[in-house]
Amino acid sequence: MSMILDGSNGVTFNDASLQGAAASPYVLKNRIINGAMVIDQRNAGASVTASTTGAYALDRWYLEEATDGAATVQQVSDGPTGFTNSLKVTVTSTDTSIGASQYFEVDQNIEGFNTADLSFGTASASTITISFWVKSSLTGTFGGSIRNSAANRSYPFSYTISSANTWEQKTVTITGDTSGTWIGATNGIGLRLTFALAAGSSLSGTVNTWAGANLLAPTGSTNLMGTASATWQVTGVQLEVGSTATPFERRMYTNEFQLCQRYFQTISNGPTGSGSTTQFTFGTLFPVVMRTAPSGIVTAAMRISDITTSSFIQSSGSIISNLVTAEGGSFHLPNFTGMTANRPALVARDGTGVIQLSAEL
Helix, strand or coil: CCCEECCCCEEEEEECCEEEEEHCCCCCCCCCCCCCCCCCCCCCCCCCCCCCCCCCCCCEEEEEEECCEEEEEEHHHHHHHHCCCCCEEEEECCCCCCCCCCEEEEEEEEEEEHCCHHHCCCCCCCCCCEEEEECCCCCEEEEEEEEEECCCCEEEEEEEECCCCCCCCEEEEEEHHHHHHHHCCCCCCEEEEEEEECCCCCCEEEEEEECCCCEEECCCCCCCCHHCCCCCEEEEEEEEEECCCCCCCCCCHHHHHHHHHHHEEEEEECCCECCCCCCCEEECCCCCCCCCEEEEECCCCCEECCCCCCCEEEEEECEEEEECCCCCCEECCCCCCCCCCCCEEEECCCCCCEEEECCCC
């Protein structure tokens, strides 16, 4: 059957029937990357302690915790039917009385290139629908929000967990914001999706209403941090255009991995180069063009294999970059001993050491 693909309307078949863009398998409908929680380049399932400085747990999922309690976040092999993984939060130390400016948020920042068509901030703003699967040891009304890049426009939303330790699917439909400043087709933050697990009074507001403030959740949302060993899990997260949630968009693993690599990549072996007796220099092209020129660190001691003779260990820490762009560049690794100047060598995985490149939003 022949068809016409229209990026704005969907797919029109030769019998004149139309499949809307939001439901079309031919259109990238889900603006969330790694919504099924299958990619975890940094931690490979190891837990991460949330902190005020912020950190990435699973790929594209950022967490920040500023309460008097503590919690860990990690990828786990648990999900509803059709999903193998989820992001799990576990409270390790409680805070039963959240201060006005305290919070715990799990976010995904969506790039402006992927949200510009929503036309937020104009009279043509699109309605969007968020759908996800959630499981918690607690029941009650939980919250989250949609925010702009400047965090001065926000829409707090709520959802109810009815049964403890049971996977439940939730949907939230949001009328697009016709006010405020929203980043268009650029590589900045076009839209923030937040799941709030604790939010003080100054970060909470009226549910289902656009506000000119930085709000993480509706007033009265459940404080996960108030209960010892409480857990909260999420997977199958989808944000799409329209007022109806459609089936979760399943991408090939390779495609999902490449979407993540735009923001974070690792180098563990392969590139060749040479250097002085104390420094190794190599150049490489990235497998995926990154959002911007990345910063790089070495996570642990790495081995550079001298092609002619032996191997050398490079200590962890920051690396020196030169002429690095979003496509690739030249990198210098210091702190070697015993290398032979100008002799070819290559990066070779040794233990847990990898070079991490970040271009996160």
